[in-house]
Amino acid sequence: QILLDFLPLELISILRNETKLSRDGFIVLITPDSNTIVGPGYEIEEANVPIKEKVMREDGCGSKNQSSYCEEFDAIVGKMSTGNISSATFTRTNRALAGGKESVRIAFAPVFVKTYNAIDSSNFASGVEQENNLIYSVALAAPEESLLEHFFNVKANTDSDIAICIAVISVFLSLALLILVFVAYRVASSLTVPVFHLLKVLQDMNENRFEDDHLKQMVHYIGRSSIEVDSVYATVETLFQIMRSANDAFYSGNLVSAHNILKDSLRLFTRLNNKKAMAVASNNLGILYLTIYRTMIANEEESFEDMSLTDIVSEGSDYCTVAIKLGEEQYEQFYEEQGWSEECLQFMQGLANRYFNRALLLLSTKEHGKSPDDSESNGLRDIQITADMDLEIVDQCIEMGFQIDRVERHDLMLSRSRGLDALVKLGYSPDELFVEDLVEELLTSFRRALNNPGDQIFREMNPAGRMQELDCELMKYCRRVKNDHVLAAKVAIRCLIEDEYVLLTTMQKAVGTILEYVKSGDDESIMINGDRDKILSSLMRYIKDLDNEFEERASLCSSVQTNATLSGSFLKSITAAERKESQGSDTEKMRSSKRGSTISYKEASRRDSVVETF
Numbered sequence: 001q002i003l004l005d006f007l008p009l010e011l012i013s014i015l016r017n018e019t020k021l022s023r024d025g026f027i028v029l030i031t032p033d034s035n036t037i038v039g040p041g042y043e044i045e046e047a048n049v050p051i052k053e054k055v056m057r058e059d060g061c062g063s064k065n066q067s068s069y070c071e072e073f074d075a076i077v078g079k080m081s082t083g084n085i086s087s088a089t090f091t092r093t094n095r096a097l098a099g100g101k102e103s104v105r106i107a108f109a110p111v112f113v114k115t116y117n118a119i120d121s122s123n124f125a126s127g128v129e130q131e132n133n134l135i136y137s138v139a140l141a142a143p144e145e146s147l148l149e150h151f152f153n154v155k156a157n158t159d160s161d162i163a164i165c166i167a168v169i170s171v172f173l174s175l176a177l178l179i180l181v182f183v184a185y186r187v188a189s190s191l192t193v194p195v196f197h198l199l200k201v202l203q204d205m206n207e208n209r210f211e212d213d214h215l216k217q218m219v220h221y222i223g224r225s226s227i228e229v230d231s232v233y234a235t236v237e238t239l240f241q242i243m244r245s246a247n248d249a250f251y252s253g254n255l256v257s258a259h260n261i262l263k264d265s266l267r268l269f270t271r272l273n274n275k276k277a278m279a280v281a282s283n284n285l286g287i288l289y290l291t292i293y294r295t296m297i298a299n300e301e302e303s304f305e306d307m308s309l310t311d312i313v314s315e316g317s318d319y320c321t322v323a324i325k326l327g328e329e330q331y332e333q334f335y336e337e338q339g340w341s342e343e344c345l346q347f348m349q350g351l352a353n354r355y356f357n358r359a360l361l362l363l364s365t366k367e368h369g370k371s372p373d374d375s376e377s378n379g380l381r382d383i384q385i386t387a388d389m390d391l392e393i394v395d396q397c398i399e400m401g402f403q404i405d406r407v408e409r410h411d412l413m414l415s416r417s418r419g420l421d422a423l424v425k426l427g428y429s430p431d432e433l434f435v436e437d438l439v440e441e442l443l444t445s446f447r448r449a450l451n452n453p454g455d456q457i458f459r460e461m462n463p464a465g466r467m468q469e470l471d472c473e474l475m476k477y478c479r480r481v482k483n484d485h486v487l488a489a490k491v492a493i494r495c496l497i498e499d500e501y502v503l504l505t506t507m508q509k510a511v512g513t514i515l516e517y518v519k520s521g522d523d524e525s526i527m528i529n530g531d532r533d534k535i536l537s538s539l540m541r542y543i544k545d546l547d548n549e550f551e552e553r554a555s556l557c558s559s560v561q562t563n564a565t566l567s568g569s570f571l572k573s574i575t576a577a578e579r580k581e582s583q584g585s586d587t588e589k590m591r592s593s594k595r596g597s598t599i600s601y602k603e604a605s606r607r608d609s610v611v612e613t614f
Helices: 009-018 051-055 069-081 144-206 218-222 232-251 255-272 275-299 309-338 342-364 372-400 406-425 435-450 463-481 485-498 504-520 532-566 569-578 583-595 597-604
Strands: 026-030 036-038 086-093 101-118 128-143
Touching (some): 026 051, 051 069, 069 086, 069 128, 101 144, 128 144, 232 255, 275 309, 275 342, 309 342, 342 372, 463 485, 532 597
């Protein structure tokens, strides 16, 4: 074997003379035993000089007084001597600098030479094997400060460009702001005169100077023709949406106030010939009469506002029919103009709701209807129409790619469930009312929503609250449809045990369901442990406490809404022009309604029908 020693002068020349580095950069070329071939301040005539003596000149590496930086550099040299490819940063002493030290960035890579060695030098037939031998390790190094010099210039240029851009944008924003202020001033000026005239008209109404021809003569009040003046009809019509206060009165149990406001609003909308508003008012009056009927039955009353039960049923049915007729006209008009559009489907859903409301009224009040058999058959027909329309709306939305509002759909199905449960309680067959299909849709929708915590139906109420709403319907379903008191009690126990907060209505239903189970169970029931009489007594006490809390809420809600109604001067201007009753008579009727507020509030808060708004 022969050991060949050579000095790569050409490589040294290329590294020294032809390799471009940043300021104060240098090249390192060492042998595996860390001897220097090329290094800063190294001459080729020097022999066996360790590289750390050339790179770390001021750190005394190898001496007793070497600095702590030497160990950091020794680790890098160790990696180079073993043929590693990497980069690193080390610190060395440089007394010429202000801090007395500098950080140097170094990148290194090995130089391997392939050799072929005989497997058996005594037998050439055995062949050779390839071996990679580390000859050198080459590195490029430069102080970090010199490496960053180029970026300092880039930063300065960038800062200058940013400053220019900010100045230009500021000028444009200033111009845009001036233009916006100018346009806003012109628009505000153009609206000033019509607004003051409109204010005068409203003041006349608030001072009870409201006459039948006020709306028709609105243009003459303003005295000039403009876009704003022409739209005054729509503006005043919007103001009459105060009938929404009728919905507030309805839900708070003030049925007298709701009845008066709705009747007044319907007369106004009829004179305006606003069919949409007429339909909404008629629909809400139909629901109101159903609630009045239920309240009268619960209170065992014979009349309401001089109307008997028969009169209530007859007028309520007529209002529902008017709402459906007007809704069908609007639906047909939209369908002819737009086909299956989202607006058309919205009208269709509103029409389906009105059919359901009428079905609920006809089937709930058939005993006091003109023809109980006709009321039942017509009501069941309306239930079938509602089910078909609900299904068609979903199918069309899916087919046309329209977005279904899952919150609105879920709340609607809950309302349907409450209404159908009320009919099942009256003795109607669950099969005729499609109760099974509705409950299955609710369960499927809720299970799908639970798999996605960010689902739309949890936007305004968390999963626990939504589950409690569904629990109420499941408890009623298990008891009345399935006749399974045990399963109903299990559903009731879930919310009372698992949920930290429970809705009042859910708690009332849950405790009532458990009470029914305890009453119906035998002594050996596995769900009843302890003294049955003691359990019954405790449950009845809980129910009484819950009823008291419900009554307090009903009284508070009724009182707040009544005061708001009496303090509304705009509303008083309407009622004064339309009703012949005196203010004292109205107040007395409101007080009379307040005395029975608990039952009327309970009936109004069923939410088993769809009350409409504008």
